[in-house]
Amino acid sequence: MTSTLTLNKITAQKGISVADAAKKIADLGWNPSYVQEAMTFPTDYKITKAPKDPMKQVLRSYFPMQEEKDNRVYGALDAALRGDMFRNVEPRWVEWMKLFLAIIPFPEISAARSMAMVGRLAPGEDLRTGFTMQMVDEFRHSTIQMNLKKWYMENYIDPAGFDITEEAFGKCYATTIGRQFGEGFITGDAITSANVYLTVVAETAFTNTLFVAMPSEAARNGDYALPTVFLSVQSDESRHVGNGHSMLMSMLKEPENHLLLERDMRYAFWQNHAIVDAAIGTFIEYGTTNRDKNKESYAEMWHRWIFEDYYRTYMLPLEKYGIKIHHDDVQAAWKRITEKHYVHKIAQFFSVGWPVNFWRIEAQTDKDFEWFEHKYPGWYAQFGEYWKWYDKLSHRGQTNMLFNPDTGYVYPHRCWSSMVPCVVREDIVTDTIDGKLHTFAHELDRWTAVEAFASEYQGRPTPAMGRFSGRREWESCYHDWDLADAIQDLGFVRTDGKTLVPQPHLRFEEKEMWTLDDVRGHTIKSPLITLREMSPEQRETHLAAYRAGFTINPCN
Amino acid sequence: MTATQTAPVKSGAAGSAVFADSDSRKYRYFEPRGKRATHYEDVTVDVQPDPERYLLQDWIISFPNGRGAYSKDNTAALSSNWHLFRAPDQEWERTHYQRQSKIEAMVQAVIANGRKSGAPLHFDKAWVKVLQNHLGAWKHAEFGLGTSLMQAQRYGYTQMINNATLTNSSYKLRLAQDITLYLAEIGMDIGAFDDEAGKRTWLEDVNWQGTREAVESIMGSEDYLEQYFAINIVFEPLVGELFRSGFLMQVASPNGDFITPPVISAAEADYERNLANAIDLFHLLAHDPEHGAHNKRLFQSWLHKHVALANKASAGLQPIWSQPHSKPVQYSDARAQSVERIGKILGELGLDLPKE
Numbered sequence: 001m002t003s004t005l006t007l008n009k010i011t012a013q014k015g016i017s018v019a020d021a022a023k024k025i026a027d028l029g030w031n032p033s034y035v036q037e038a039m040t041f042p043t044d045y046k047i048t049k050a051p052k053d054p055m056k057q058v059l060r061s062y063f064p065m066q067e068e069k070d071n072r073v074y075g076a077l078d079a080a081l082r083g084d085m086f087r088n089v090e091p092r093w094v095e096w097m098k099l100f101l102a103i104i105p106f107p108e109i110s111a112a113r114s115m116a117m118v119g120r121l122a123p124g125e126d127l128r129t130g131f132t133m134q135m136v137d138e139f140r141h142s143t144i145q146m147n148l149k150k151w152y153m154e155n156y157i158d159p160a161g162f163d164i165t166e167e168a169f170g171k172c173y174a175t176t177i178g179r180q181f182g183e184g185f186i187t188g189d190a191i192t193s194a195n196v197y198l199t200v201v202a203e204t205a206f207t208n209t210l211f212v213a214m215p216s217e218a219a220r221n222g223d224y225a226l227p228t229v230f231l232s233v234q235s236d237e238s239r240h241v242g243n244g245h246s247m248l249m250s251m252l253k254e255p256e257n258h259l260l261l262e263r264d265m266r267y268a269f270w271q272n273h274a275i276v277d278a279a280i281g282t283f284i285e286y287g288t289t290n291r292d293k294n295k296e297s298y299a300e301m302w303h304r305w306i307f308e309d310y311y312r313t314y315m316l317p318l319e320k321y322g323i324k325i326h327h328d329d330v331q332a333a334w335k336r337i338t339e340k341h342y343v344h345k346i347a348q349f350f351s352v353g354w355p356v357n358f359w360r361i362e363a364q365t366d367k368d369f370e371w372f373e374h375k376y377p378g379w380y381a382q383f384g385e386y387w388k389w390y391d392k393l394s395h396r397g398q399t400n401m402l403f404n405p406d407t408g409y410v411y412p413h414r415c416w417s418s419m420v421p422c423v424v425r426e427d428i429v430t431d432t433i434d435g436k437l438h439t440f441a442h443e444l445d446r447w448t449a450v451e452a453f454a455s456e457y458q459g460r461p462t463p464a465m466g467r468f469s470g471r472r473e474w475e476s477c478y479h480d481w482d483l484a485d486a487i488q489d490l491g492f493v494r495t496d497g498k499t500l501v502p503q504p505h506l507r508f509e510e511k512e513m514w515t516l517d518d519v520r521g522h523t524i525k526s527p528l529i530t531l532r533e534m535s536p537e538q539r540e541t542h543l544a545a546y547r548a549g550f551t552i553n554p555c556n
Numbered sequence: 557m558t559a560t561q562t563a564p565v566k567s568g569a570a571g572s573a574v575f576a577d578s579d580s581r582k583y584r585y586f587e588p589r590g591k592r593a594t595h596y597e598d599v600t601v602d603v604q605p606d607p608e609r610y611l612l613q614d615w616i617i618s619f620p621n622g623r624g625a626y627s628k629d630n631t632a633a634l635s636s637n638w639h640l641f642r643a644p645d646q647e648w649e650r651t652h653y654q655r656q657s658k659i660e661a662m663v664q665a666v667i668a669n670g671r672k673s674g675a676p677l678h679f680d681k682a683w684v685k686v687l688q689n690h691l692g693a694w695k696h697a698e699f700g701l702g703t704s705l706m707q708a709q710r711y712g713y714t715q716m717i718n719n720a721t722l723t724n725s726s727y728k729l730r731l732a733q734d735i736t737l738y739l740a741e742i743g744m745d746i747g748a749f750d751d752e753a754g755k756r757t758w759l760e761d762v763n764w765q766g767t768r769e770a771v772e773s774i775m776g777s778e779d780y781l782e783q784y785f786a787i788n789i790v791f792e793p794l795v796g797e798l799f800r801s802g803f804l805m806q807v808a809s810p811n812g813d814f815i816t817p818p819v820i821s822a823a824e825a826d827y828e829r830n831l832a833n834a835i836d837l838f839h840l841l842a843h844d845p846e847h848g849a850h851n852k853r854l855f856q857s858w859l860h861k862h863v864a865l866a867n868k869a870s871a872g873l874q875p876i877w878s879q880p881h882s883k884p885v886q887y888s889d890a891r892a893q894s895v896e897r898i899g900k901i902l903g904e905l906g907l908d909l910p911k912e
Contacts, residue, residue: 113718170609
């Protein structure tokens with residue numbers, strides 16, 4: 001056998017190149033002449049240039065690749081069980097997965113649906129395969145995540161909360177944030193939602209914190225399943241980033257799109273920040289038991305993934321195409337995360353409302369305090385007493401945190417735009433839409449709801465733009481209800497008919513578990529309805545006090 | 557800095573403590589179709605919510621006309637319970653990739669082995685023209701149906717309907733690509749194979765214009781269920797199976813081609829699954845306790861429209877049966893079989909085949 005003889009030379013067959021295959025497949029489409037396709041999901045954007053497919057992958061290689069990825073995921077789940085993962089997993093972490101995994105399958109499948117919207121709008125057929133693969137990818141993500149949740153439910157010590165997951169998603173006061181995220185992918189102007197909000201911002205920027213940063217924290221808490229599933233999910237995202245960027249490039253060619261792109265980049269960046277940072281920041285910082293001071297905090301990760309990676313290398317270069325980038329928005333978000341303690345205030349909000357959640361939230365302890373102070377100087381002075389109260393009030397017989405006047409906590413207004421509460425109190429603004437008063441967490445949220453989601457933008461008609469609708473303030477749904485009745489209506493009661501699904505601790509003894517009787521006798525009030533009922537003077541006084549913030553009373 | 561330490565948890569594993577619902581290990585927010593929820597149901601049901609299940613706050617973003625993300629009136633069909641449907645093929649991501657991947661492996665192995673033995677060079681010359689022009693045209697029909705279904709999967713009122721539509725789209729688009737790459741590969745072995753003739757035939761050949769019109773009519777429909785109905789209940793039996801099983805699968809081998817039938821056979825198996833899903837959904841709607849009569853009238857109107865288009869398409873394709881040298885099957889026999897097939901399908905649904 002000579003050194004030049006290889007098996008490949010004997011068996012190799014002349015084949016078509018990847019580029020040629022992609023080109024032939026892109027030629028499958030044609031311009032219909034008998035019946036025109038209806039533009040059922042309109043956009044105010046003008047798209048004339050056919051986007052290019054940067055990945056040039058075809059389904060023949062896509063399906064086997066995905067099957068192989070799946071085999072690794074499911075193999076790892078089996079291995080985790082054989083390795084008795086749940087014996088060592090941190091319940092504090094898994095409890096937050098009840099919230100995370102209740103939310104995420106809906107945005108994922110919404111992304112699949114949104115491929116129909118961009119698929120028809122994109123001229124030419126180059127990107128059709130990219131959109132097809134993304135559609136099937138998102139179907140993958142949604143069902144693989146539902147499978148992971150089922151797996152937690154079957155193997156984790158407390159399955160309550162996982163067992164009502166999709167119903168809870170539609171009702172909980174925290175998951176409303178996730179619904180805003182998911183509906184944002186599929187409703188309104190097709191390009192605003194399915195391209196800019198979903199692909200250009202959520203997938204390109206924020207999946208890094210969702211699907212990369214979070215799995216690292218999961219592993220630190222003994223959860224090897226989440227990283228296995230989500231890093232596999234993230235491996236699909238690079239294709240989606242390519243789809244989004246290609247579509248974006250073809251829209252940039254039309255100068256009349258620039259104003260809309262500026263609007264949508266602003267809206268999408270700010271709202272992704274408000275929603276994703278609220279949720280993922282809390283999971284990572286408050287769902288962990290690992291307090292290694294050498295690991296990155298969420299703020300540090302944000303700086304790396306969002307500021308350095310996305311803002312500097314993706315957003316900034318758009319300026320050379322004539323798109324105005326609002327640098328101050330990125331700085332404002334960064335400031336909220338660092339100086340204004342956005343994530344910590346959200347964690348406060350999630351935990352204070354534990355009775356209307358569907359998972360357990362444990363108090364932060366001394367070990368946590370030390371880490372937070374190290375990573376976020378000044379944290380203890382602002383949040384230490386709060387968590388001591390939370391711990392103290394986690395025992396049955398105490399007045400629950402949500403209604404205990406001794407703590408000094410003031411329940412926040414809800415932002416009409418992002419659905420996240422107005423936790424950075426000094427930034428709250430109000431405005432009216434159709435004659436009705438609304439509260440917003442920040443001026444940019446007001447701008448989003450009032451100016452961006454409207455039929456006209458800076459003098460330009462935008463008939464395709466969506467509207468904010470529904471009973472957006474969650475608290476209005478239970479205004480004047482007794483807390484116990486609201487919990488029952490939400491379905492957050494275990495099957496014994498009395499024990500609550502949510503608990504403010506990780507104590508698994510029956511006697512420690514709060515029941516409906518422990519929370520009865522407190523009336524829920526909607527901050528918005530209350531605000532609307534005030535006279536203008538009372539309202540001003542109230543808002544001034546709200547902006548001034550509150551002080552948590554010492555917990556002895 | 558002091559706070560009470562909570563009692564350490566010894567284990568996070570199931571069964572390590574007993575308390576209320578410590579054994580609640582099934583999703584308890586939906587009724588399974590059978591005695592126990594299937595894996596497909598667990599990962600599918602209610603992931604797409606709606607105000608009935610369980611959006612407390614209703615849709616929170618709307619289109620400018622006030623409609624939320626999903627509306628029941630995206631179709632003219634009515635249902636007293638849209639949430640009832642479960643896809644008989646029970647497809648979720650893992651089973652979908654396993655199946656699609658197996659098909660791709662089979663198709664590529666067949667093509668590679670056939671080419672290795674020089675099989676395409678022994679295809680009958682007239683048959684090569686048939687593949688070049690007519691199989692080449694057919695890939696566009698499959699693509700058009702795939703893109704219609706890709707569009708349709710955005711509109712259904714439940715996750716179960718939309719996911720069944722999505723996998724149907726994925727199967728169609730895979731087939732369109734499989735045919736494209738298959739023809740490109742055998743074209744490299746066969747001299748003077750015109751890889752662009754298929755698209756010309758699709759766009760210009762008079763015999764194909766009926767099929768193109770039928771496909772474009774489906775693509776142009778604004779009713780997602782009409783698209784799903786027209787494809788699986790009408791077009792597939794009257795045109796799809798007619799051309800694939802009634803012509804390609806039977807005529808290829810007598811003309812020296814043992815490769816095309818297995819490439820195409822996957823589509824027939826795909827259709828069996830998609831047909832089962834479609835029949836189940838339309839059976840539910842046709843027998844809906846409140847809206848059955850309305851839906852039957854609607855389906856009859858869809859039949860009226862799409863059967864006429866499919867019949868025209870089928871008639872247009874008839875001359876293709878005469879083009880190969882070896883003609884083991886007559887168009888009339890294949891056509892009779894497809895008419896019988898749609899008759900059986902409609903019989904299941906309690907619908908009548910419109911007279912030609």
